[in-house]
Amino acid sequence: MSHHPDATPAPSAAPPVTIPTLQAWRAEGRRIVMVTAYDAAMTRLVDPVVDVILVGDSVGNVCLGFDNTLPVSLAMMNHHVEAVARARPRALLVADMPFLTFHLDLADTIRNAGGFLQRGAAAVKLEGGVARVPVVQALVSCEIPVMGHLGLTPQSVNAMGGFKVQGRAVAQARRIIDDARRLEDAGCFSLVLEGIPSELAARITESLTIPTIGIGAGPDCSGQVLVLHDLLGLLPGRKAKFVRTYVDGYGLLQAGLEAYAEDVRAGRFPGPAESYALPEAARAALDAPDGGD
Ligand code: KIV
Numbered sequence: 001m002s003h004h005p006d007a008t009p010a011p012s013a014a015p016p017v018t019i020p021t022l023q024a025w026r027a028e029g030r031r032i033v034m035v036t037a038y039d040a041a042m043t044r045l046v047d048p049v050v051d052v053i054l055v056g057d058s059v060g061n062v063c064l065g066f067d068n069t070l071p072v073s074l075a076m077m078n079h080h081v082e083a084v085a086r087a088r089p090r091a092l093l094v095a096d097m098p099f100l101t102f103h104l105d106l107a108d109t110i111r112n113a114g115g116f117l118q119r120g121a122a123a124v125k126l127e128g129g130v131a132r133v134p135v136v137q138a139l140v141s142c143e144i145p146v147m148g149h150l151g152l153t154p155q156s157v158n159a160m161g162g163f164k165v166q167g168r169a170v171a172q173a174r175r176i177i178d179d180a181r182r183l184e185d186a187g188c189f190s191l192v193l194e195g196i197p198s199e200l201a202a203r204i205t206e207s208l209t210i211p212t213i214g215i216g217a218g219p220d221c222s223g224q225v226l227v228l229h230d231l232l233g234l235l236p237g238r239k240a241k242f243v244r245t246y247v248d249g250y251g252l253l254q255a256g257l258e259a260y261a262e263d264v265r266a267g268r269f270p271g272p273a274e275s276y277a278l279p280e281a282a283r284a285a286l287d288a289p290d291g292g293d
Pocket of ligand 1: 036054055056057058059096192194215225226227
């Protein structure tokens with residue numbers, strides 16, 4: 001990659017994915033592919049392949065070095081949403097509402113979520129069940145589409161006592177089923193189901209008309225989401241049961257870096273192909289005894 005403007009690829013010609021597109025795909029049974037992205041370069045990589053791009057608050061633990069998503073602020077999310085939006089993806093761009101940006105006051109919540117749309121997102125995602133119904137209603141009434149998020153909701157890590165599969169007990173499973181219905185009724189256009197038994201996710205998907213997007217929720221959701229760095233194998237030592245790693249990204253990138261370091265140390269890089277020549281006339285002038293004056 002260079003800093004040259006010509007290095008920026010032209011935006012994709014494929015039609016943009018919209019919320020009605022997802023609704024139609026759900027009705028047709030066409031599965032939805034979603035991944036996270038946090039910057040423009042990765043957005044350009046994933047955009048030709050996927051349907052939905054989530055600027056997840058997982059940026060906190062994936063990119064920013066936090067142990068969980070709780071320290072991620074609105075300012076951090078705005079920074080990453082802007083970076084992703086600058087790549088002008090054709091995939092639907094969803095921005096995650098971070099901890100404490102949708103809990104306190106409806107006016108602030110609308111401002112925070114609306115700010116994501118003003119920065120180029122098409123929708124927001126927020127965690128939680130029935131307690132979020134007034135928030136979802138308020139956002140939807142302001143033309144801010146909302147994706148819900150149920151099950152293992154990482155912002156509840158303390159209440160859950162860790163990142164644990166949810167909905168294995170009957171009462172909890174019933175609550176998640178009820179939450180899903182309430183969120184659909186409140187106006188969510190889609191729901192992420194995270195870390196719940198496959199059969200529970202299948203029942204919820206069956207009972208709703210909006211698409212469900214699973215992560216650790218089995219094969220019967222309307223679509224699937226993974227953290228990009230997980231599926232590309234960029235985070236060695238971080239492998240949850242529900243992740244499938246499609247490429248040893250860390251190994252490949254490390255090999256590339258080692259080759260670069262060896263070339264630099266051995267004087268093989270840069271070579272003539274990566275260097276600029278002095279024009280002949282300038283060389284002659286510089287070589288002249290009077291320095292070309
Ligand atoms: O923040 C995130 O990446 C998410 C997805 C894993 C659903 O919420």
